Amino acid sequence: MKKIRWGTLVAYIVLAIFAIITVFPFVYMILGGLMSFRETTTIPPTLIPKHFEWSNYAKVFAQAPFARYFLNTFITASVTTIVSLFNALLGAFAMVNLKFKGKGVVQVVLLSLLMVPGEAIIFTNYNTIARIGLLNTYIGLVLPFLTSIFYMYYLQSYFGSISQTIYKAAMIDGASDWEYIWRILVPMSKGGLFTVALLSFISGWNSFLWPLLVTNEDSMRLLNNGLTSFASDAGSETQLQLAAATLTVLPILILYFIFRKRIIRGVVRNDLKG
Amino acid sequence: MNDDKFVEVKNLKKVYDNGHEAIKDVSFSVKKGDLVCLLGPSGCGKTTILNMLAGLLNPTSGDILFDSKSVVNVAPKDRQIGYVFQNYALYPHMTVLQNVMFPLTVGKQKMPKDKAKEIAEKYMETTQITELADQKPGNLSGGQQQRVAIARALVQQPKILLMDEPLSNLDARLRLKIREEIRNLVKKVGITTLFVTHDQEEALSIGDKIILFNNGVIQQDDMGQNFYLEPNNYFVANFVGNPVIDNFKVNVKDGKITGSDFEINVDDLDKSRFKRDLTNGEYTLSVRPENILPAETGHVSAKIDDVELIGRERILKFTHDGVQARSLVDLETPIKRGDNVNLKMRLDRVFLFTKEGERVY
Amino acid sequence: MRSNQKKAWLFLAPTIIFVTFFSIYPILRAFVMSFQSGPLINLNWTGFSNYQYIFSDPEFWRAIRNTILYALISVPVALAISIMLAWFIFSKVKHKSFFETTFFMPYVTSTIAIGIVFRYIFNGEYGMLNFLLRALHLPAPNWIDDPSMSLTTIIIFGVWTSLAFNIVILMGALRNIDPNYYTIADMYGATGTERFWRITMPQLVPTIAFLLTMNIIAAFKIYTSVYALFNGQAGVGNSATTAVFYIYNKFQIVGTPGVAMAATVILFLIIMFVTFLQRKMMKKIGGR
Numbered sequence: 001m002k003k004i005r006w007g008t009l010v011a012y013i014v015l016a017i018f019a020i021i022t023v024f025p026f027v028y029m030i031l032g033g034l035m036s037f038r039e040t041t042t043i044p045p046t047l048i049p050k051h052f053e054w055s056n057y058a059k060v061f062a063q064a065p066f067a068r069y070f071l072n073t074f075i076t077a078s079v080t081t082i083v084s085l086f087n088a089l090l091g092a093f094a095m096v097n098l099k100f101k102g103k104g105v106v107q108v109v110l111l112s113l114l115m116v117p118g119e120a121i122i123f124t125n126y127n128t129i130a131r132i133g134l135l136n137t138y139i140g141l142v143l144p145f146l147t148s149i150f151y152m153y154y155l156q157s158y159f160g161s162i163s164q165t166i167y168k169a170a171m172i173d174g175a176s177d178w179e180y181i182w183r184i185l186v187p188m189s190k191g192g193l194f195t196v197a198l199l200s201f202i203s204g205w206n207s208f209l210w211p212l213l214v215t216n217e218d219s220m221r222l223l224n225n226g227l228t229s230f231a232s233d234a235g236s237e238t239q240l241q242l243a244a245a246t247l248t249v250l251p252i253l254i255l256y257f258i259f260r261k262r263i264i265r266g267v268v269r270n271d272l273k274g
Numbered sequence: 275m276n277d278d279k280f281v282e283v284k285n286l287k288k289v290y291d292n293g294h295e296a297i298k299d300v301s302f303s304v305k306k307g308d309l310v311c312l313l314g315p316s317g318c319g320k321t322t323i324l325n326m327l328a329g330l331l332n333p334t335s336g337d338i339l340f341d342s343k344s345v346v347n348v349a350p351k352d353r354q355i356g357y358v359f360q361n362y363a364l365y366p367h368m369t370v371l372q373n374v375m376f377p378l379t380v381g382k383q384k385m386p387k388d389k390a391k392e393i394a395e396k397y398m399e400t401t402q403i404t405e406l407a408d409q410k411p412g413n414l415s416g417g418q419q420q421r422v423a424i425a426r427a428l429v430q431q432p433k434i435l436l437m438d439e440p441l442s443n444l445d446a447r448l449r450l451k452i453r454e455e456i457r458n459l460v461k462k463v464g465i466t467t468l469f470v471t472h473d474q475e476e477a478l479s480i481g482d483k484i485i486l487f488n489n490g491v492i493q494q495d496d497m498g499q500n501f502y503l504e505p506n507n508y509f510v511a512n513f514v515g516n517p518v519i520d521n522f523k524v525n526v527k528d529g530k531i532t533g534s535d536f537e538i539n540v541d542d543l544d545k546s547r548f549k550r551d552l553t554n555g556e557y558t559l560s561v562r563p564e565n566i567l568p569a570e571t572g573h574v575s576a577k578i579d580d581v582e583l584i585g586r587e588r589i590l591k592f593t594h595d596g597v598q599a600r601s602l603v604d605l606e607t608p609i610k611r612g613d614n615v616n617l618k619m620r621l622d623r624v625f626l627f628t629k630e631g632e633r634v635y
Numbered sequence: 636m637r638s639n640q641k642k643a644w645l646f647l648a649p650t651i652i653f654v655t656f657f658s659i660y661p662i663l664r665a666f667v668m669s670f671q672s673g674p675l676i677n678l679n680w681t682g683f684s685n686y687q688y689i690f691s692d693p694e695f696w697r698a699i700r701n702t703i704l705y706a707l708i709s710v711p712v713a714l715a716i717s718i719m720l721a722w723f724i725f726s727k728v729k730h731k732s733f734f735e736t737t738f739f740m741p742y743v744t745s746t747i748a749i750g751i752v753f754r755y756i757f758n759g760e761y762g763m764l765n766f767l768l769r770a771l772h773l774p775a776p777n778w779i780d781d782p783s784m785s786l787t788t789i790i791i792f793g794v795w796t797s798l799a800f801n802i803v804i805l806m807g808a809l810r811n812i813d814p815n816y817y818t819i820a821d822m823y824g825a826t827g828t829e830r831f832w833r834i835t836m837p838q839l840v841p842t843i844a845f846l847l848t849m850n851i852i853a854a855f856k857i858y859t860s861v862y863a864l865f866n867g868q869a870g871v872g873n874s875a876t877t878a879v880f881y882i883y884n885k886f887q888i889v890g891t892p893g894v895a896m897a898a899t900v901i902l903f904l905i906i907m908f909v910t911f912l913q914r915k916m917m918k919k920i921g922g923r
Contacts, residue, residue: 007727007827008727008728011723011726011727011728012727012728014719014720014723015720015723015724015728015734018716018720018738018798019734019737019738021795022737022738022740022741022795022798022799023737023740024756024763025749025752025753025756025795026740026744026749026752028752028755028756028763029748029749029752032752032755040755040761041760041761042761043760043761043766044766045761045762045763045766047763086649087649087650087653088650090646090647090649090650091646091647091649091650093646094642094643094644094646094647095647098642098643098646099643100640100643100644101640103643106647106651109659110650110654113654113658113659115906115907115910116658116662116903117852117855117856117902117903117906118856119856119858119879119882119899119902120662120665120899120902120903120906121657121658121661121662121665123665123882123883123886123892123895123896123899124660124661124662124664124665124668124896125657125661127664127675127892128656128657128660128661130675143657144653144657146649146653147649147650147653147654147657149650149654149658152650163361163363165359165360165361165363166363166365168328168330168350168357168359168363169357169359169363169365169426170376170380171329171330171349171350171351172328172330172350172351172355172356172357172377173351173376173377173380173381173426173430174351174377174380174381174382174383174430175351175376175380175381176380176381177642177646179380179381183376183380184365184367187367188365188366188367202743205745206743206744206745206746206747208745208746208747208859208862209858209859209879209883213887223745224745224747224748227745227747227748227751228747228751228862228863228866228867231751231866232866232867238755241751241755242751242752242755244748245748245749245751245752246748248745248747248748249744249745249748249749252743252744252745253740253743253744255743256739256740256743257736260736260739261732263739263743264735264736264739264803267742267800267803267804268803268804268806268807269807
């Protein structure tokens with residue numbers, strides 16, 4: 001009995017230490033963003049600012065067009081999510097419910113493309129976008145990401161778990177494929193679609209390398225790129241950098257806390273494919 | 275218009291992409307207003323046929339006619355059929371009312387909501403599910419889901435109703451009740467119905483006519499009692515009947531039928547029951563358990579291995595020539611396990627099958 | 636089901652069009668470009684010269700060495716810590732979802748933003764980490780500005796970021812283990828340690844193999860976290876350069892896309908090889 005309690009105690013201590021290590025950077029980021037410049041660089045370091053310097057945020061918005069970055073990021077992440085989900089929905093429906101020649105080939109090709117690392121194609125895609133003259137445009141930012149094989153694959157497994165007879169019943173009831181998708185498939189898989197949308201939006205929000213390549217005008221930058229350029233421009237003004245970082249992270253963190261169960265379940269589900 | 279051949283299937287074949295021959299040259303017809311059971315063991319092709327009738331599967335060759343018009347190239351939704359699935363396939367996110375209304379609110383002949391609702395409610399009344407209107411299928415019992423599925427299948431006023439093992443997900447007691455309800459309902463509506471099942475008892479009790487399949491071929495297309503009294507072949511004789519028929523290996527030579535320990539003169543058999551001439555060779559002599567009974571002197575003598583009580587009757591089980599056989603006797607018969615008895619066959623009720631299963635007598 | 640040839644292709648059309656232009660074409664193009672030299676607008680065939688160039692480029696070898704070292708150290712360390720934490724959460728504590736939620740936070744946050752935060756935590760003079768180390772009388776190195784420390788720094792950051800995904804996936808796998816196994820083990824009087832090594836670990840093997848591969852692949856693609864930690868540089872004097880950094884540099888800064896694509900092809904082959912190994916491993920495990 002005593003032995004078990006010791007084990008539990010050790011477990012709690014180890015978990016607490018790692019939980020602190022995990023959370024500390026977030027706490028430091030939020031508090032540091034409210035410190036004065038002196039407080040961020042004192043030795044020994046301070047953790048809790050004497051006065052909350054809310055004016056840091058005003059300065060951040062004054063020194064760089066963060067409102068614009070927000071708008072750009074929101075537009076890019078939303079468009080990517082909506083369009084890629086729409087395409088994935090149609091594609092996954094066809095792969096699950098329709099029968100056609102070449103289905104096996106399509107499946108194999110898509111699955112092998114799933115293994116191709118994004119970094120291996122991102123530079124040639126940049127080249128394509130540059131040649132069409134879409135640098136520094138919203139279309140250029142979203143175009144290569146309007147289809148996601150990964151999410152299509154995810155939805156395929158989701159739709160596959162719906163009984164085939166439901167589709168057959170709908171056919172006999174006289175529904176067209178389009179009606180089946182919108183009146184039966186989508187309402188029946190609301191949860192899965194929403195989770196995919198969340199994950200897609202989050203990864204769109206956090207994208208970095210692609211927007212770094214295809215934008216160089218300040219007005220077209222996304223949050224993360226704006227943040228890095230701000231970090232090098234603002235140079236030594238640590239507190240402003242931390243405030244800007246908070247601005248970038250907070251919306252997603254809030255989204256995460258609201259939908260944490262859904263997000264975690266979604267991630268676990270889609271990675272059990274192996 | 276040909277009411278005797280309201281549904282007509284001509285030389286239907288289905289070969290799957292993997293080369294599996296599911297249906298081999300099947301032809302049959304169904305009279306208008308009849309309830310016909312497609313019976314057979316699992317994998318015999320009965321569901322494949324139903325799916326081809328519904329248009330969910332394309333036949334490899336052959337023709338399907340509804341009311342004398344070929345429907346092979348007609349989409350499922352335009353075939354004027356209703357379909358009840360084994361697992362009911364109710365839409366889980368819709369209420370019962372929405373499920374029943376659904377067929378009326380999609381496709382080209384979409385109707386206004388209030389009209390659809392009116393019709394749906396009429397059929398929900400027929401199937402006695404009016405009070406369930408606002409429930410989701412997940413909250414319903416198997417029997418209730420069954421009724422919703424039937425109401426949804428009927429709401430488009432189809433000409434033909436197809437049912438795929440609709441009772442197999444219900445428990446035994448409910449199954450008896452619902453199958454009676456289905457028969458009454460179908461007869462009341464007057465719709466031509468094809469009912470797939472693997473349960474012979476169900477088929478015998480519900481069907482106006484039964485079509486028995488095995489290995490993608492029709493074994494017998496007949497009225498229920500004929501499967502019992504006049505089976506077409508060895509398969510039918512063994513598939514239909516509970517307890518199953520007794521089979522004895524025999525040899526026919528020069529007017530004598532010889533089993534392992536009995537001999538029968540061919541002259542003792544009823545001449546009018548011969549399907550063709552009996553030639554010398556190996557045969558199977560089959561007899562229903564109620565036609566082989568204990569007697570002073572009999573054809574077979576055996577020790578009773580076991581006695582099983584089934585309601586008003588008892589089954590005497592015995593081993594003959596290494597194979598288990600049964601005799602069906604009255605409850606009052608005082609024979610016990612371990613007794614030695616003589617068993618006598620009613621020779622005007624036995625069957626003789628060739629090695630290939632073809633019936634000779 | 637009836638065949639729906641045309642309709643099916645219609646539904647798949649958007650996916651197929653985009654995939655052709657932005658997945659299949661770029662792979663082929665990258666492969667072709669790796670045999671070409673010159674600026675993007677005027678490429679000409681030069682055979683294997685790009686490959687010869689990168690194989691004799693010490694910068695390339697440093698990038699590969701750093702990338703491999705990073706993968707070989709950060710992945711097993713992160714995985715070991717993850718297994719420990721997941722097992723503790725699963726078997727010892729009550730507030731499972733609280734801990735799970737906490738540990739998953741880094742997964743959803745921008746690496747860039749949190750990398751900037753780490754830059755200050757790692758700061759040699761006023762950083763929190765060195766404050767703590769000095770208080771414990773441990774050596775307090777200059778994490779960011781000392782070239783010999785940069786690889787260590789990105790490894791620590793890498794471990795911090797990858798715990799989240801590992802823990803959540805492992806928790807999923809732990810929940811999938813049939814609780815009856817544990818009930819039976821208890822009946823036979825197994826200790827906690829025995830339960831872990833005799834029941835849990837063998838059941839986790841496929842998940843661990845999967846995570847190992849995913850992590851290694853991710854490690855080979857490391858770029859963003861280095862960029863964030865060292866403010867757009869690959870460490871002082873390129874000390875922490877990685878494969879993707881090398882590619883980016885050759886493609887965008889130096890303007891030799893052919894060389895960049897040759898390096899891309901090499902990286903691609905390495906990742907394919909790891910994936911291939913995983914497949915084989917999974918088959919072996921699955922075939923037990």
